[in-house]
Amino acid sequence: METSTIIEWTFFEEIPIPEDVNQILIQGEEPYAAYKTMRDSAIFTSKRLVIRDAQGLTGKKVEIYSIPYSSINMWSTENAGRLDFNAEVELWTRAGHLKIKLGKKIDVRRIDNLIANCILGSTH
Numbered sequence: 001m002e003t004s005t006i007i008e009w010t011f012f013e014e015i016p017i018p019e020d021v022n023q024i025l026i027q028g029e030e031p032y033a034a035y036k037t038m039r040d041s042a043i044f045t046s047k048r049l050v051i052r053d054a055q056g057l058t059g060k061k062v063e064i065y066s067i068p069y070s071s072i073n074m075w076s077t078e079n080a081g082r083l084d085f086n087a088e089v090e091l092w093t094r095a096g097h098l099k100i101k102l103g104k105k106i107d108v109r110r111i112d113n114l115i116a117n118c119i120l121g122s123t124h
Contacts, residue, residue: 006096007065009051010086011035011042011111012103018043024050024064033114035106042100044114067093069119077112080104089115 017034021043025031030046039059040052051065074092080102087108089100102108 006098008099008101009037009042010101010103011037011106013105015041021050024066032118033110044118046118049118067091067095067098071095072115072119075112075115075119077108077115079108091115 013036015034015036017031018041021031021034025045026047028046029048032044032046034041034043037051037053039054040062042049042051048069049067051067053063053065055061055063071093072091073094076090078088078090080087086104087102087106089102089108089111091098091100100111102111
């Protein structure tokens with residue numbers, strides 16, 4: 001069954017894990033890696049992918065998307081080719097189909113490995 005893309009993000013480069021992310025983590029949840037997005041950041045944790053999206057002119061309003069690994073049914077990664085400038089990650093979840101474009105500074109295989117470890121290595 002084909003599902004339409006619910007939302008699409010672009011990750012530009014790996015960044016230090018933002019210190020304020022601890023406000024939204026539950027007990028025992030650890031941040032693994034963070035990436036710069038257009039308006040904020042995305043953080044892979046031990047339990048979910050958290051994507052923060054600052055909104056408005058000041059960026060003080062922040063929408064947070066939380067994608068638990070337990071909701072991901074399948075994923076695919078595609079490296080950039082000669083004519084393709086961005087690598088891509090696609091996630092099929094119970095909520096729908098999500099697409100993440102990766103900037104040139106990001107190693108798609110590192111992302112693939114992060115997702116695999118978080119999904120397949122978890123005990124849910």
